[in-house]
Amino acid sequence: KRRNSDEKEFLQATREIFDSLRPVFAQHPEYISNGVLERLTEPDRIITFRVAWEDDQGKVHVNRGYRVQFNSDLGPYKGGIRFHPSVNTSIMKFLAFEQIFKNALTGQPIGAGKGGSDFDPKGKSEREVMRFVQSFITELSKYIGPDMDVPAGDIGVGKREIGYMFGQYNRLKGGYEAGVFTGKDPEHGGSLGRKEATGYGTVYFVEEMLKDKGLSFSGSTVVVSGSGNVSTYAIDKAIQLGAKVIACSDSSGYIYDEKGIDLKTIKYLKEENNFRIRDYVKVHPHAEFNDDCTKIWTIPCDIALPCATQNEIDEKSARILVQNSVKAIGEGANMPCTMEAINRFVANDVLFAPAKAANAGGVAVSAMEMSQNSMRLSWTTEEVDEKLLQIMKDIYSSCLYAADTYGKPGNLIVGANVAGFLKVADAMVAHGIR
Numbered sequence: 316k317r318r319n320s321d322e323k324e325f326l327q328a329t330r331e332i333f334d335s336l337r338p339v340f341a342q343h344p345e346y347i348s349n350g351v352l353e354r355l356t357e358p359d360r361i362i363t364f365r366v367a368w369e370d371d372q373g374k375v376h377v378n379r380g381y382r383v384q385f386n387s388d389l390g391p392y393k394g395g396i397r398f399h400p401s402v403n404t405s406i407m408k409f410l411a412f413e414q415i416f417k418n419a420l421t422g423q424p425i426g427a428g429k430g431g432s433d434f435d436p437k438g439k440s441e442r443e444v445m446r447f448v449q450s451f452i453t454e455l456s457k458y459i460g461p462d463m464d465v466p467a468g469d470i471g472v473g474k475r476e477i478g479y480m481f482g483q484y485n486r487l488k489g490g491y492e493a494g495v496f497t498g499k500d501p502e503h504g505g506s507l508g509r510k511e512a513t514g515y516g517t518v519y520f521v522e523e524m525l526k527d528k529g530l531s532f533s534g535s536t537v538v539v540s541g542s543g544n545v546s547t548y549a550i551d552k553a554i555q556l557g558a559k560v561i562a563c564s565d566s567s568g569y570i571y572d573e574k575g576i577d578l579k580t581i582k583y584l585k586e587e588n589n590f591r592i593r594d595y596v597k598v599h600p601h602a603e604f605n606d607d608c609t610k611i612w613t614i615p616c617d618i619a620l621p622c623a624t625q626n627e628i629d630e631k632s633a634r635i636l637v638q639n640s641v642k643a644i645g646e647g648a649n650m651p652c653t654m655e656a657i658n659r660f661v662a663n664d665v666l667f668a669p670a671k672a673a674n675a676g677g678v679a680v681s682a683m684e685m686s687q688n689s690m691r692l693s694w695t696t697e698e699v700d701e702k703l704l705q706i707m708k709d710i711y712s713s714c715l716y717a718a719d720t721y722g723k724p725g726n727l728i729v730g731a732n733v734a735g736f737l738k739v740a741d742a743m744v745a746h747g748i749r
């Protein structure tokens with residue numbers, strides 16, 4: 316704590332893990348004597364660098380680039396790149412730390428990392444984004460590679476940005492290394508089913524959790540925050556399973572459509588164009604727009620899927636959701652609920668699917684992209700989706716099993732933390748103290 320005292324998101328993420336692991340240490344003192352927890356909370360390395368780039372008017376700008384290479388006991392460092400003005404060391408470290416457990420839960424051979432920059436892609440031209448990315452990768456390329464560290468997308472980084480990263484990396488290396496990035500366009504080395512994977516996976520996981528209680532997405536009303544990659548495909552799958560999704564948002568507000576959100580319009584506005592969510596009401600005048608995105612959680616619903624960003628549901632929003640009889644929460648984003656919000660849900664028996672487990676589908680399909688790149692072949696959308704569904708079911712079972720084994724039956728937060736920890740901790744012990 317002393318060493319990381321000003322890193323509030325990182326401390327929040329580590330505190331949640333510590334609370335879950337107490338019963339594990341009581342049964343397995345070898346993890347203490349091997350210093351596993353202390354070693355696991357200090358990244359292998361943190362790389363920061365200057366990213367200088369020129370805008371369309373010839374003005375020079377400087378941003379900071381990051382890559383946190385947290386743990387490689389299970390495989391190459393793996394985790395997304397985020398471009399957002401809020402990016403700092405604490406946010407990078409919390410995301411990379413969460414990735415350790417998430418990646419372990421997928422059962423795939425991948426370690427954990429995260430990277431990004433405080434660059435704001437909003438309002439930048441395509442050429443400006445390209446120049447920024449080329450400068451960013453010129454430095455980052457020294458530290459990544461198909462067997463070393465394999466970045467992917469995250470907030471502000473989609474297939475366009477990954478395409479520019481991939482192009483610049485190969486230019487610098489003088490060849491073609493397909494497996495150095497995931498989230499590539501399926502037309503150019505990516506995996507089918509990757510863009511859908513995190514949102515679909517979240518809904519698959521939540522459906523398993525609901526099923527155990529005799530519930531389902533079918534016939535439920537759902538609120539999803541955000542309208543980016545994760546949100547869009549969470550909405551898509553929830554609708555496919557028979558739910559009515561009545562609200563979604565972006566950072567400038569939310570829309571409420573009592574008839575059920577029209578996914579085609581969301582994709583048109585947010586995936587195919589750079590419009591704002593408020594433009595939905597121009598196409599669907601019966602819908603309502605509210606310019607306070609935090610108020611989305613005041614809308615009564617059966618299932619809430621926070622899929623936008625960290626700490627978007629605080630205690631106050633959690634209280635309102637509980638008052639409105641929410642039955643289940645599925646974390647599509649990373650750490651979207653504060654600790655106080657989670658406590659409120661748990662105390663009121665609201666079913667809770669934690670991010671580490673629920674949103675692991677994206678990185679699981681990224682690992683499949685790495686396999687396909689190595690084998691030089693492509694699986695069909697159906698093959699990828701079938702494997703994704705099975706992985707999400709397996710993650711759900713291993714969380715339940717771990718929670719049960721360590722005295723917290725049905726608590727998926729404890730289950731995800733313990734199951735992920737045991738997998739990586741055993742590898743750390745096997746690899747010696749380093």
Ligand code: NDP
Pocket residue numbers: 468469470471472513540541542543544545546564565566567608609622623624625627647648649674675677678
């Ligand atoms: P995107 O950039 O595609 O989308 C983010 C969305 O959230 C945008 O619609 C953005 O709006 C909105 N948003 C940002 N801040 C807020 C806010 N405070 N309130 C409401 N909406 C907000 O990112 P992703 O969908 O890729 O990522 C979303 C979350 O999921 C992140 O936590 C990410 O780490 C996590 N995640 C993503 C994975 C992936 O495969 N992409 C994998 C696992 C986790 P605006 O356009 O206004 O900025």
